[in-house]
Amino acid sequence: MQLQDAARLALACLDLTSLNDGDTAADISTLCAKAQTPFGTVAAVCVWPRFVAQARAALPASIKVAAVADFPDGALDLPRALADIEAIAQAGGDEVDVVLPYKALVAGQRAEVAEFLAEVRHASRPLTLKVIIESGELASSELIREASRLALMAGADFIKTSTGKSPVSATPEAAAAMLQEIRSSGLAHAGFKASGGIRTVADAQVYLKLTAQTLGEGALNPQRLRFGASGLLNDVLAVLEGGARPVSAGSAY
Known part of the structure; x- marks a missing residue:
């Protein structure tokens, strides 16, 4: 895939994100303005959660508004997650990115994690649900696979690599x-979200290629x-502008 083709795809599939502790209303206004480019809009x-209403008011309906729940620590705290989801829905959000309780999974609390995800899925409908498995904190490929399976079995629309707040993000x-x-x-609708450390089109190309090879x-x-x-x-x-590109800082691989 040519670099410009990859850039167009990355733009169309981009969840433009601001999750800094000190984010202000002005930061979100800037973010929403950036989401609408001369080459098209981002996906979301x-x-x-506290900025959902502002973002929804500032954006056309074609750009989804997503917000995070149980973020970033992924505690096994269902009331907190449900409160986040309710706030997002009430404010007009379209999507929720919820952190799977990955520490509980590592500790062997599989049933508790499965129950958490089932309750989250029930509460979040009809919002698009992305489950962050925090892959960089899972010590083995099998744990990554187990977290993915639990999320998919619970009805996640997407499984997502990372919060971007851990030392190792997407790999x-x-x-x-x-x-x-x-x-x-076998879920034809289920999707994948790569998050954390993806700074250049060259970084994104790695995941475009993997997705095409695996899902078509x-x-x-x-x-x-x-x-x-x-x-x-x-x-x-x-x-896309054909100008000089910043040198890649590299992903946290």
């Missing part, structure tokens, strides 16, 4: 395992593939 903006190895679980699930070329669309990033848009625009 992703913000804290091709984790992505490959997650994509294989999506394929094995037909999955290269925002219904099946997303990129969660704040800085990726800068390189996408540089590529």
